[in-house]
Amino acid sequence: MVIKEFSFELLAQNENARLGKIYTPRGIIETPAFMPVGTLGTVKGVYVEDLIKTNSQIILGNTYHLMLRPGVEVLKKFKGLHNFMNWKKPILTDSGGFQIMSLSKFNKIDRNIGAIFKSHLDGTKIILSPELSIQIQKNINSDIMMVLDECPKYTNDKKVISNAIETSTQWAKRCKIEFGINKKKALFGIVQGGLFEDLRLESLANLKDLNFDGYAMGGLAVGETQFEMQEILKKTVSYMPIKKPRYLMGVGTPSDILVAVKEGIDMFDCVMPTRSGRTGLAFTWQGKINLKNSKYKLDKTPLDKTTNLRNINMYSKSYLNHLIKTNELLASMIISLHNINFYQEFMKKMRTSIKEKKFNKFYNKYYKLFN
Amino acid sequence: MVIKEFSFELLAQNENARLGKIYTPRGIIETPAFMPVGTLGTVKGVYVEDLIKTNSQIILGNTYHLMLRPGVEVLKKFKGLHNFMNWKKPILTDSGGFQIMSLSKFNKIDRNIGAIFKSHLDGTKIILSPELSIQIQKNINSDIMMVLDECPKYTNDKKVISNAIETSTQWAKRCKIEFGINKKKALFGIVQGGLFEDLRLESLANLKDLNFDGYAMGGLAVGETQFEMQEILKKTVSYMPIKKPRYLMGVGTPSDILVAVKEGIDMFDCVMPTRSGRTGLAFTWQGKINLKNSKYKLDKTPLDKTTNLRNINMYSKSYLNHLIKTNELLASMIISLHNINFYQEFMKKMRTSIKEKKFNKFYNKYYKLFN
Numbered sequence: 001m002v003i004k005e006f007s008f009e010l011l012a013q014n015e016n017a018r019l020g021k022i023y024t025p026r027g028i029i030e031t032p033a034f035m036p037v038g039t040l041g042t043v044k045g046v047y048v049e050d051l052i053k054t055n056s057q058i059i060l061g062n063t064y065h066l067m068l069r070p071g072v073e074v075l076k077k078f079k080g081l082h083n084f085m086n087w088k089k090p091i092l093t094d095s096g097g098f099q100i101m102s103l104s105k106f107n108k109i110d111r112n113i114g115a116i117f118k119s120h121l122d123g124t125k126i127i128l129s130p131e132l133s134i135q136i137q138k139n140i141n142s143d144i145m146m147v148l149d150e151c152p153k154y155t156n157d158k159k160v161i162s163n164a165i166e167t168s169t170q171w172a173k174r175c176k177i178e179f180g181i182n183k184k185k186a187l188f189g190i191v192q193g194g195l196f197e198d199l200r201l202e203s204l205a206n207l208k209d210l211n212f213d214g215y216a217m218g219g220l221a222v223g224e225t226q227f228e229m230q231e232i233l234k235k236t237v238s239y240m241p242i243k244k245p246r247y248l249m250g251v252g253t254p255s256d257i258l259v260a261v262k263e264g265i266d267m268f269d270c271v272m273p274t275r276s277g278r279t280g281l282a283f284t285w286q287g288k289i290n291l292k293n294s295k296y297k298l299d300k301t302p303l304d305k306t307t308n309l310r311n312i313n314m315y316s317k318s319y320l321n322h323l324i325k326t327n328e329l330l331a332s333m334i335i336s337l338h339n340i341n342f343y344q345e346f347m348k349k350m351r352t353s354i355k356e357k358k359f360n361k362f363y364n365k366y367y368k369l370f371n
Numbered sequence: 372m373v374i375k376e377f378s379f380e381l382l383a384q385n386e387n388a389r390l391g392k393i394y395t396p397r398g399i400i401e402t403p404a405f406m407p408v409g410t411l412g413t414v415k416g417v418y419v420e421d422l423i424k425t426n427s428q429i430i431l432g433n434t435y436h437l438m439l440r441p442g443v444e445v446l447k448k449f450k451g452l453h454n455f456m457n458w459k460k461p462i463l464t465d466s467g468g469f470q471i472m473s474l475s476k477f478n479k480i481d482r483n484i485g486a487i488f489k490s491h492l493d494g495t496k497i498i499l500s501p502e503l504s505i506q507i508q509k510n511i512n513s514d515i516m517m518v519l520d521e522c523p524k525y526t527n528d529k530k531v532i533s534n535a536i537e538t539s540t541q542w543a544k545r546c547k548i549e550f551g552i553n554k555k556k557a558l559f560g561i562v563q564g565g566l567f568e569d570l571r572l573e574s575l576a577n578l579k580d581l582n583f584d585g586y587a588m589g590g591l592a593v594g595e596t597q598f599e600m601q602e603i604l605k606k607t608v609s610y611m612p613i614k615k616p617r618y619l620m621g622v623g624t625p626s627d628i629l630v631a632v633k634e635g636i637d638m639f640d641c642v643m644p645t646r647s648g649r650t651g652l653a654f655t656w657q658g659k660i661n662l663k664n665s666k667y668k669l670d671k672t673p674l675d676k677t678t679n680l681r682n683i684n685m686y687s688k689s690y691l692n693h694l695i696k697t698n699e700l701l702a703s704m705i706i707s708l709h710n711i712n713f714y715q716e717f718m719k720k721m722r723t724s725i726k727e728k729k730f731n732k733f734y735n736k737y738y739k740l741f742n
Binding site for chain 2: 040041042044045046047049069070073074077078084085086297298300310311314315316318319322323325326328329330332333
């Protein structure tokens with residue numbers, strides 16, 4: 001099937017949980033979808049061929065990181081990130097807003113100019129305007145681009161958040177203009193507003209006026225409780241356009257994902273599977289397993305005997321316990337790959353449960369297991 | 372072909388360079404052979420399945436490291452290292468002598484007892500006797516075991532070295548007794564003697580009296596020049612039994628290996644391919660490539676376009692330059708695997724050159740390239 005344009009199809013609904021498909025010229029993404037994070041042009045510790053075997057259909061790249069390293073010159077040379085890293089399926093890029101808040105030093109927002117900050121690597125002063133963010137995302141050859149937003153640190157100061165929305169709305173407009181018309185690609189708006197319902201709805205209304213290809217919830221999973229996140233999703237998501245994909249940025253644990261799918265979210269990204277992989281935390285159908293725990297020292301059973309991927313089931317918990325305790329690279333490699341594979345299996349079963357109108361049963365079973 | 376006993380077959384000779392086969396119940400090892408090092412039960416950064424694809428026929432395990440972590444209890448539970456790490460082909464284990472010298476603290480040699488030292492991890496006092504070293508190697512289920520030797524630090528003090536030989540000879544005897552009779556396995560003696568011809572020959576004569584299954588040259592590649600190493604090999608190797616495998620421990624670079632094969636050595640082990648892999652140094656048919664060098668920043672060519680292993684040839688030097696500069700795990704993974712694969716290709720071509728009586732041509736071509 002040759003796909004020429006970006007589009008979204010809503011296939012089924014089970015209460016608010018949605019089953020859908022995102023079509024892009026680089027491939028189809030079944031939703032609810034989980035996107036592994038490839039911060040610097042590699043999903044940490046995972047070979048691209050193995051990533052494909054996990055049934056990952058899209059990955060995320062970070063504009064902030066990629067503009068610093070390898071930089072636009074290199075990405076241009078390769079006509080984008082796909083060729084550079086040998087990942088031929090779709091890539092979504094965040095705009096840099098979140099990293100400017102969380103990583104860079106001395107960041108300052110000038111509504112008329114853009115974000116002014118110093119690189120976390122060498123302190124170089126950088127000005128990232130909405131236009132530049134889109135230009136870089138175009139050089140990455142991203143399939144789904146995100147608008148540059150002002151992402152305030154976790155706060156209850158309504159005025160700060162309200163002001164950030166005003167900036168973000170203006171920047172979203174400028175991003176849309178810079179993006180231009182390209183039916184092969186998509187540009188998503190990012191809803192801000194912290195935990196304030198009225199601000200979220202205001203932000204969303206502003207973005208809807210601009211008619212984006214999809215809508216993301218930003219500024220969550222930044223310190224609030226899961227209950228608070230759920231509450232604001234409950235109040236906001238139903239106002240998001242039905243026929244556009246809905247993306248919850250930077251989320252999360254399997255239980256976070258369940259909570260958000262229940263409210264009608266379609267897309268997720270998170271470093272959880274790989275970051276946990278590097279510290280020895282595995283996600284399995286039996287729940288979370290901390291492989292550092294000495295109770296696994298003599299445990300000859302595999303992490304998951306049903307996993308067929310790359311003979312991962314031939315490694316015992318005992319062996320993984322040894323590898324993680326001795327800081328061996330192979331521990332990060334095996335557990336990261338296992339976790340991404342688990343996440344994708346989890347999403348697949350979740351999609352099946354929506355299709356079969358059994359999402360609540362699935363939710364109840366696994367929410368407890370992972371919370 | 373079912374192999375029931377350890378044996379060695381000398382197939383051809385080209386001047387002093389030898390072509391042979393080591394037969395073990397776990398598989399055949401073509402010599403000259405290179406053994407990747409799996410210090411702690413994993414060849415760093417390499418999946419076992421990929422290691423098999425590099426045509427590695429045997430790997431090395433470290434008794435010193437494995438006795439500390441995971442420890443004998445775990446190894447016993449798995450009936451050895453093969454099952455623990457899922458490597459079913461032969462394993463050679465060193466005895467711990469070298470690590471006691473190079474890694475442990477406050478090591479002291481008591482000829483009657485053994486090596487007394489403190490663990491480099493937590494300072495625990497450990498006594499490793501010749502008997503215990505063999506017992507641990509039996510628990511590892513090693514296919515080729517090494518005698519425990521006293522491995523003095525690099526020195527020109529003849530008395531120190533002479534004394535170490537005396538200890539090592541006595542320990543070799545005790546190891547042989549502890550090893551007992553087991554035709555499926557092999558026990559190798561280790562020739563010491565520094566750069567002194569007379570001491571090397573004395574050590575070798577003592578070991579020959581004990582009739583080992585193979586003979587190793589120890590205490591080289593510890594600080595001497597390549598020329599000094601070559602000179603002492605020239606003077607010693609021809610006295611080693613013709614019908615037993617000859618192993619040069621801890622060596623080395625491709626040019627070191629060429630020099631030693633020229634003198635009649637059959638087996639090698641070295642951390643070079645994996646350690647270099649982690650710092651961005653790649654071995655290729657075009658010579659050594661330091662992938663950290665910024666001249667590769669925009670280089671779209673692969674490391675080695677002839678490599679079919681695991682699609683490694685799809686990664687450009689530019690991408691590897693980026694990965695190594697950003698300390699990404701994938702850099703270590705790709706370059707380590709590439710290097711082991713290169714070493715094994717190098718050994719294979721070297722074996723062909725001996726078979727075809729063209730070793731000198733091979734030597735001249737690649738000695739220059741890698742020196």
